[in-house]
Amino acid sequence: MKRKLQALIVLLLLGAVRLPMEQYVTHYYRTTGLLSAPLSLGLRDNLSQMGFAASLGGLRSLVATISYLRAYREWENVNWAKVDSLMQLTTNLQPRYENYWDEAAWHMAYNAASAYLYDEKIETDVRTSLYKEHVQRGIDILKRGLQFTPESARLWSTLGDIYANRTENPREATLAAEAYLQVFRLSRNERYARFAAHQYSLTPDPAKWRKAYDMLSAFYQKKRVSATLLDDLKKLEVKLNIPFPQRIPTPGIPIEAPADPYTGVYR
Amino acid sequence: MTPSFSLSRIWTLATATVTQLLRMKIMAFLLIFCVIVVAAGFAFPVMNPEQQLKLLKDVSFGALQLFSIVIAVCATALLLPRDLEDRTLYTILSKPVPRFEYLLGKLFGVLILIGAGLLIMDIAFSGVLWLRQSFVLTQSVSALQQEGAATPEAIAQLNAFVGKQGLTWNLHLGVVAIFFKAAVITALTLMISCFASSTLFTIVISFFVTIAGHGQGLIREYFFTGQGGVVKKVLSALLAVVTPDMAVFDIIDNVINGELVTLAAFGMMAGITATYLVGYSVVSHLLFVEKEL
Known part of the structure; x- marks a missing residue:
């Protein structure tokens, strides 16, 4: 009996010693990205009992993959609501x-x-409205993803692409430009700075035109000129009423072709 | 005079335990694992290359975890009752072998078996992942060549992209984390089997504590930061103290996605594992030393 009591005391002491230790290690792992935040109990509604238990039991990545595969199947079935719900579950499991x-x-x-x-089975007005709603949904998803991975050049680039290619409001060109500038900050890829300048040139704001002009002129001075850059510069010179002597000469500079016509704003 | 502590005796007991477990044919799981890995390696070819590699890693690591937990619980739970049934235990303890050496021999035996199993599965998994990675890379490069876009820069970018999702040293540290978790579960099961009345009881309770252990972090955080009455706080503290924290070993989820395991992080995990092994072994000894056999 005495030994059993000793065993119980050792067990409790062990627990008391390791609790603060585990609290510290868990915090450290979460800070360094090795552990994800604990699962929200609300996820239980979306996951089966088995899936929830498995994701608690260290198989979170596997459950996320299964959920992703289910979303893939729903995509093939053109069931957009289900695709959204399953992809939401997937991103929640592995944010x-x-x-x-x-x-x-x-x-x-x-x-x-x-x-x-x-x-064509849907009324035109409804179609446009649904189009806008789903584009906005895509933007919201990316913004939420960027809360978890703010240093992801890939997500900033996709956000820029959506603002640039999927929205019709010229005011959103500023948002596209800002997203591309984030990609440039993270990747140091100059192409994204040019994309940003191009987007600024499309806004209705003269202050942004000036910014675009300065950025594109800097590329021009460095002799990194492409056909689209030259085109943007020429348009901006007109919009900003740049005096003729200060305008760039068109001939004499070899024009490089766009690096990849299938990416970015030209997609 | 016989020394009171002998490493060679513990080693002899550990190797005998490995032999005993191998005779139970529990390593058949290895074959199942290989089939799962090969199937996962070549399933869903329509997905993008990154996702194909991730799927292979997810399925393989899931199987590795299941294997290690099932072996840790079932093999350990069988040991003491089997020795009692075969009367091997009486033969061993009638010799000048202290009971704690017997327990340590059993513990290390199971750990050696799990470690060897994980090593073999890691080698098999690494081979398949490397093959898949090479295959995916060759496919992507030839697609680039067909489009006339196979510049050295594009190929280097592709290499880096596939390489990040492919075979890295970091993944092996993930396997070590799985081993650490299995080691804690083995020590826990051995402790439970020291006071359990039957094998079934040991297996059920060990699995229950292991599952509860994956949610221990939530209970612990409630104790430290949650708002609630005294009774709730005391109960949560008690639960957190009694159950081990299994979630702390679950770094593999993020290692699969490319998060790096630093030396400090690895050291912390090894330290926690050692704390559990020592603590549970002491408790096991205290329970087993007076057990009527």
Whole structure:
């Protein structure tokens, strides 16, 4: 009996010693990204009992993959509501995996939005409205993903692309430009600075035109000139009423072709 | 005079335990694992390359975890009752072998078996992942060549992209984390089997505590930061003290996504594992030393 009591005391002492230790280690792992935040109990509504238990039991990544595969199947079935719900579940299970956020946004802002826009069974006004709603849904998904991975150039780039290609409001060109500038900050890829300048040039704000002009002129001075850059500069010179002597000469500079016509704003 | 503590005796008991478990044919799981890995490696070819590699890693690591937990609980739970049934225990303890050496021998035996199993599965998994990675890379490069876009810069970018999702040293540290978790579960099951009345009781309670252990972090955080009455706080503290924190070993989820395991992080995990092993072994000894056999 005495030994059993000793065993119980050792067990309790062990627990008391390791509790603060585990609290510290868990916090450290979460800070360094090795552990994800605990699962929200609200997820239990979306996951089966088994799925919830498995995701608690260290198989969270596997459950996320299964949920992703289910979303893929629903995409093939053109069931957009289900795709959204399953991709939401997937991103909640693995919020630090940028690919899931990127794909979830792509499904909504491109696939679902276009499917509704070209669905002739729906009234024209409703189609446009559904298109806008799904583009906005894609933007919201990316913004939420960026809360978890603010340093993801990929998500900023997709956000810029959606603002640039999927919205019709010229005021949103500023948002596209800001997203591309974030990509440039993270990747140091100059192409994104040029995209940002191009987007600024499309806004109705003369202050932004000036900013675009300064950025594009800097590229021009460095002799990093492409056909689109030259075109933007020429348009901005007119918009900003730049005096003729200060305008750039057109001939004499070899013009490089756009690096990849299938990416970014030219997609 | 016989020394009171002998590493060679513990080693002899550990190797005998490995032999005993191998005769129970529990390593058949290895074959099942290999089939799962190969199937996952070549399933869903329509998905993008990154997702194909992630799927392979998710399925393989899921199988590794299941294998290690099931072996840790079932093999350990079987040991003491089997020795009692075969009367091997009486033969061993009638010799000058202290009971704690017997327990340590059993513990290390199971750990060696799990460690060897994980090593073999890690090698098999690494081979399949490397093959899949090479296959995906070749496919992507040839697609680039067909489009006439196979510049050295594009190929280097593709290499980096696939390489990040492919085989890295970091993944092996994830396997070590799985081993650490299995080691804690083994020590826990051995402790439970020291006072349990039957094998079934040991298995059920061990699985229950293991599952509860994955939610221990939530209970602990409630104790430290939650708002509630004294009774709720005391109950949560008691639960947190009694159950081990299994979630702290679940770094594999994020390691799969490319998060790096630093030396400090690895050291902390090893330290926690050692604390559990020592603590549970002491409790097991205190329970087993007076057990009537």
